[in-house]
Amino acid sequence: MNDSRNTATAPAGHDGRFERGLEILRQVSGVQQPAVLESLATIAPDLARLTVEFPYGDVYARPGLTLAQRQLATVAALTALGNAAPQLRFHLDGALNVGCTPAEIVEVLIHTCGYAGFPAALNGITVAREVFQARAGLDFRPTVTPSGEDRFARGSAALSAIDGRAGELVIASLRDIAPDLARYIIEFGFGDIYARPALDLRTRELVTVAMCTALGTAGPQLRVHLHGLLNTGGTREEAVEVITQMAVYAGFPAALNGITAAREVFAARDADGERDGDGERDSGGDA
Amino acid sequence: MNDSRNTATAPAGHDGRFERGLEILRQVSGVQQPAVLESLATIAPDLARLTVEFPYGDVYARPGLTLAQRQLATVAALTALGNAAPQLRFHLDGALNVGCTPAEIVEVLIHTCGYAGFPAALNGITVAREVFQARAGLDFRPTVTPSGEDRFARGSAALSAIDGRAGELVIASLRDIAPDLARYIIEFGFGDIYARPALDLRTRELVTVAMCTALGTAGPQLRVHLHGLLNTGGTREEAVEVITQMAVYAGFPAALNGITAAREVFAARDADGERDGDGERDSGGDA
Amino acid sequence: MNDSRNTATAPAGHDGRFERGLEILRQVSGVQQPAVLESLATIAPDLARLTVEFPYGDVYARPGLTLAQRQLATVAALTALGNAAPQLRFHLDGALNVGCTPAEIVEVLIHTCGYAGFPAALNGITVAREVFQARAGLDFRPTVTPSGEDRFARGSAALSAIDGRAGELVIASLRDIAPDLARYIIEFGFGDIYARPALDLRTRELVTVAMCTALGTAGPQLRVHLHGLLNTGGTREEAVEVITQMAVYAGFPAALNGITAAREVFAARDADGERDGDGERDSGGDA
Numbered sequence: 001m002n003d004s005r006n007t008a009t010a011p012a013g014h015d016g017r018f019e020r021g022l023e024i025l026r027q028v029s030g031v032q033q034p035a036v037l038e039s040l041a042t043i044a045p046d047l048a049r050l051t052v053e054f055p056y057g058d059v060y061a062r063p064g065l066t067l068a069q070r071q072l073a074t075v076a077a078l079t080a081l082g083n084a085a086p087q088l089r090f091h092l093d094g095a096l097n098v099g100c101t102p103a104e105i106v107e108v109l110i111h112t113c114g115y116a117g118f119p120a121a122l123n124g125i126t127v128a129r130e131v132f133q134a135r136a137g138l139d140f141r142p143t144v145t146p147s148g149e150d151r152f153a154r155g156s157a158a159l160s161a162i163d164g165r166a167g168e169l170v171i172a173s174l175r176d177i178a179p180d181l182a183r184y185i186i187e188f189g190f191g192d193i194y195a196r197p198a199l200d201l202r203t204r205e206l207v208t209v210a211m212c213t214a215l216g217t218a219g220p221q222l223r224v225h226l227h228g229l230l231n232t233g234g235t236r237e238e239a240v241e242v243i244t245q246m247a248v249y250a251g252f253p254a255a256l257n258g259i260t261a262a263r264e265v266f267a268a269r270d271a272d273g274e275r276d277g278d279g280e281r282d283s284g285g286d287a
Numbered sequence: 288m289n290d291s292r293n294t295a296t297a298p299a300g301h302d303g304r305f306e307r308g309l310e311i312l313r314q315v316s317g318v319q320q321p322a323v324l325e326s327l328a329t330i331a332p333d334l335a336r337l338t339v340e341f342p343y344g345d346v347y348a349r350p351g352l353t354l355a356q357r358q359l360a361t362v363a364a365l366t367a368l369g370n371a372a373p374q375l376r377f378h379l380d381g382a383l384n385v386g387c388t389p390a391e392i393v394e395v396l397i398h399t400c401g402y403a404g405f406p407a408a409l410n411g412i413t414v415a416r417e418v419f420q421a422r423a424g425l426d427f428r429p430t431v432t433p434s435g436e437d438r439f440a441r442g443s444a445a446l447s448a449i450d451g452r453a454g455e456l457v458i459a460s461l462r463d464i465a466p467d468l469a470r471y472i473i474e475f476g477f478g479d480i481y482a483r484p485a486l487d488l489r490t491r492e493l494v495t496v497a498m499c500t501a502l503g504t505a506g507p508q509l510r511v512h513l514h515g516l517l518n519t520g521g522t523r524e525e526a527v528e529v530i531t532q533m534a535v536y537a538g539f540p541a542a543l544n545g546i547t548a549a550r551e552v553f554a555a556r557d558a559d560g561e562r563d564g565d566g567e568r569d570s571g572g573d574a
Numbered sequence: 575m576n577d578s579r580n581t582a583t584a585p586a587g588h589d590g591r592f593e594r595g596l597e598i599l600r601q602v603s604g605v606q607q608p609a610v611l612e613s614l615a616t617i618a619p620d621l622a623r624l625t626v627e628f629p630y631g632d633v634y635a636r637p638g639l640t641l642a643q644r645q646l647a648t649v650a651a652l653t654a655l656g657n658a659a660p661q662l663r664f665h666l667d668g669a670l671n672v673g674c675t676p677a678e679i680v681e682v683l684i685h686t687c688g689y690a691g692f693p694a695a696l697n698g699i700t701v702a703r704e705v706f707q708a709r710a711g712l713d714f715r716p717t718v719t720p721s722g723e724d725r726f727a728r729g730s731a732a733l734s735a736i737d738g739r740a741g742e743l744v745i746a747s748l749r750d751i752a753p754d755l756a757r758y759i760i761e762f763g764f765g766d767i768y769a770r771p772a773l774d775l776r777t778r779e780l781v782t783v784a785m786c787t788a789l790g791t792a793g794p795q796l797r798v799h800l801h802g803l804l805n806t807g808g809t810r811e812e813a814v815e816v817i818t819q820m821a822v823y824a825g826f827p828a829a830l831n832g833i834t835a836a837r838e839v840f841a842a843r844d845a846d847g848e849r850d851g852d853g854e855r856d857s858g859g860d861a
Contacts (some may be wrong), residue, residue: 015434017434018434023830028363036409039413040409040412042416042429043393043412043415043416043419043427043429043431044393044396044397044412045429045431046397046429046430046431046432046483047396047397047400047409047412049434050397050400050434050479050480051405052480052846053434053475053479054471054475055405058471058475059471062467063764064812065537078406080825081369081406081657082370082655082657082658083368083369083370083406083407083657084369084406084407084410084658086406086409086410086413087405087406087409087410106617108617109618109621110618110620110621110624113621113825114825114826115825115826115827116824116825117820117821117822117823117824117825117828118625118629118656118661118822118823118835119652119655119657119658119660119661119823120657120825121621122614122621122625122660122661123658123660123661124847125614125617125618125621126613126660128617129616129617131614132617140617142616142618142619142620143620144619145620147589147591147592147623147624147627150721173837174830174833177814177833177837177840178817178818178833178836179433180548180636180816180818181814181818181821181829181833182827182832184628184632184633184818184821185826185830186564188624188627188628188632189826192624192627192628193624196620208695212827215504215790215827216502216504216505217490217504217789217790217791217827217828218790218825218827218828220827220830220831220834221826221827221830233296240464240465240468242470243465244465244468244471247404247468247471248404248405249404249405249406250403250404251367251400251401251403251404251407251505252401252402252403252471252472252476252500253402253502253504253505253507253508254404254504254505255468256457256461256468256472256507256508257504257505257507259461259464259465259468260507262464262465263464266464270418285788288843302721304721305721323696326700327699327701328695329703329716330680330685330699330702330703330706330714330716331680331684331699331716332716332718333684333716333717333718333719333770334683334684334687334695334696334699336686336721337687337762337766337767338692338696339722340721340762340766341758341762342692342768345758345762346758349754365693368693369657370655370656370657370693370694371656371693371694371697372691373696373697373700374692374693374696374697452764481679502791503789503791503792525750527752527755530752530755531752531754531755531758533691534691534755534758535691535692536691536692536693537690537691538687538688538689538690538694538792539688539689539758539759539763539794539795540652540689540693540786540789540791540794541691541791541792542755542796543744543748543755543759543794543795544791544792544794546751546752547794549751549752550594550747550751553751
């Protein structure tokens with residue numbers, strides 16, 4: 001409770017959620033007095049308390065994902081939604097504060113263009129540029145990779161690693177109606193983007209699940225990439241965690257619909273006796 | 288027609304829709320010459336006329352919801368969409384003009400965070416703060432409530448009042464895959480938010496139906512909360528009215544898909560012989 | 575490759591996509607050194623290269639739609655999404671650069687209000703006004719049409735031309751639950767908007783397919799307007815092209831879900847032996 005004396009929020013309960021949340025919010029924001037508390041003091045102090053208690057005290061405090069993983073997922077989701085620039089700025093800064101590298105962050109932003117389009121990715125980069133420039137000593141030199149040859153072969157390999165069967169079905173289903181769209185997905189989506197070295201496939205799939213859940217308009221693709229997350233070393237616990245986290249950024253309906261997709265994917269894998277990611281073995285049964 | 292002489296819009300028809308709409312737009316905007324008319328004069332005067340005729344002359348002029356209810360629904364929807372700050376500002380001001388209290392408005396904004404996430408709610412609050420500050424004499428002291436104990440019990444009671452059966456099913460379905468998400472929905476969504484005193488359950492459900500319709504990504508939740516609106520005293524007429532109003536803010540597809548949900552919910556209740564809200568009895572058969 | 579010397583992008587591959595894309599981007603932007611390349615140079619030069627290669631080198635370079643048609647579709651989609659103002663500004667300017675008239679552009683923006691709501695349309699107009707004002711010599715006098723009489727009859731005629739059967743079914747399905755919404759769709763949506771002279775029905779349907787695909791929340795309406803596009807002279811190739819283009823602005827999931835809708839509509843028409851638009855006959859079989 002002594003923490004709340006320093007802030008302009010309403011009195012917290014006795015369950016320790018506010019204190020726990022404030023500690024995490026301080027890590028993410030990098031300051032002792034996060035601005036969101038002060039800015040809400042005169043109009044909605046209860047919302048300030050709720051913002052500390054639920055997103056940070058409940059969700060971010062959970063095991064299952066690191067703060068760095070959570071920040072990358074949030075950055076991807078807010079970039080894809082494209083309608084929350086102040087929060088995207090905060091969490092881009094927060095990603096740096098919890099140990100994400102500028103290169104990882106830029107790579108997540110580039111990754112969003114396949115799922116939310118180029119405008120979303122470009123506007124995310126604009127905010128990131130401002131955040132990076134505000135840090136005088138930030139050491140960042142952008143990766144420059146050639147587009148290179150063999151985009152189709154490279155993309156096919158990435159797609160195969162992510163989700164051989166479901167991915168193949170999507171591509172096959174386009175053959176009679178939009179074969180070039182299928183080729184673009186392989187060459188551009190998987191060959192140009194997924195195959196880039198700065199982010200591993202598991203992290204790409206984690207942020208893809210975050211984006212598809214938050215957007216709420218990509219149900220079939222969410223299912224494909226839940227398989228993809230589990231096929232590239234991710235766990236069911238991680239899937240449930242990142243979907244749950246989206247309740248904070250896109251609301252409970254988005255998270256609930258994401259869980260519905262996860263339930264179907266998990267059941268399908270159980271029925272097929274499929275093996276999930278290696279990480280599965282250390283995850284507890286609580287997800 | 289003499290009204291249109293004073294404005295920069297195109298000539299209106301003879302059906303009185305423009306005059307009726309302008310009168311309502313004046314009430315909502317609080318000014319005799321609403322700025323939207325002048326601002327469109329040089330580029331799209333027909334759109335100015337259409338903006339008066341359809342949203343105000345057709346929709347807002349309808350019985351079934353008060354102007355205050357309509358403004359709260361619009362504020363909720365625009366906050367949830369998160370991509371129309373100028374219009375949110377206009378309708379926050381409009382809500383005050385038609386008699387909504389600052390406390391009600393803030394409560395609607397806090398309510399949005401469960402359905403559209405914290406960024407949406409926080410950005411809505413930012414605009415509201417500016418609107419409130421621009422009114423020199425506005426008497427507003429924010430409600431400060433403690434988070435208190437018994438969040439789960441309080442949330443369960445609110446959920447039960449809103450929709451015993453459907454809500455229970457959602458919670459039960461999460462038990463094997465994301466039990467903590469179920470707990471958050473009860474403790475945070477219903478215990479922290481719905482149970483707050485500044486807005487009654489019926490109004491909460493009305494604005495929830497508005498938000499879920501406008502977002503277009505929350506089909507299952509729209510159905511749950513249509514039941515909720517009818518279970519907390521709302522009427523079928525109110526449900527159809529608020530869905531119809533969303534055609535103005537999110538387009539006809541959103542409204543049409545909302546009506547499809549309503550049709551299913553009404554049919555299910557007819558089949559079950561369920562009793563709708565008390566208000567149902569005075570509503571005419573025109574909805 | 576000599577083009578890339580003049581820009582700040584990463585080295586392009588040997589497949590000519592960069593050079594081809596840059597040429598088209600120059601046409602759309604109206605400048606030799608498009609700003610997007612420079613602005614990304616210090617943070618994500620690879621994204622600059624990808625922005626030239628995929629949207630312009632792959633998608634815009636395709637036959638099947640003119641650059642003017644593509645720009646109108648993009649303007650409609652970005653206006654409807656409402657979360658990408660910088661790109662909307664660029665493509666409004668781009669639409670003028672590739673030969674769209676100001677009147678056509680304004681008409682597309684007015685058209686969006688039926689599908690994405692008035693806030694989207696009004697915010698699009700605000701950006702267009704700034705773009706038009708920045709062009710000193712732009713010759714534009716807005717069309718002013720009276721609302722006129724017989725809105726219902728005029729709307730019914732437009733609806734009938736677009737999609738007699740499917741449209742009738744939608745209207746009929748509203749009769750028992752929201753008959754006034756049905757009337758508004760006919761009077762306002764089709765009578766006030768579609769019947770305006772500045773844009774032909776085929777172009778209206780093309781940009782409607784673009785919007786519904788990009789929004790991702792209007793599945794039933796996307797199907798109705800795919801029929802509408804084919805009923806008003808559009809081709810299956812055009813439908814597939816405009817859906818594919820939405821991968822650029824709303825991501826691959828949006829485009830894939832759009833193709834799923836197109837596949838269903840095409841199959842239904844094949845089963846019914848229905849005749850598509852006149853243009854169908856000259857389109858190749860590659861779509």
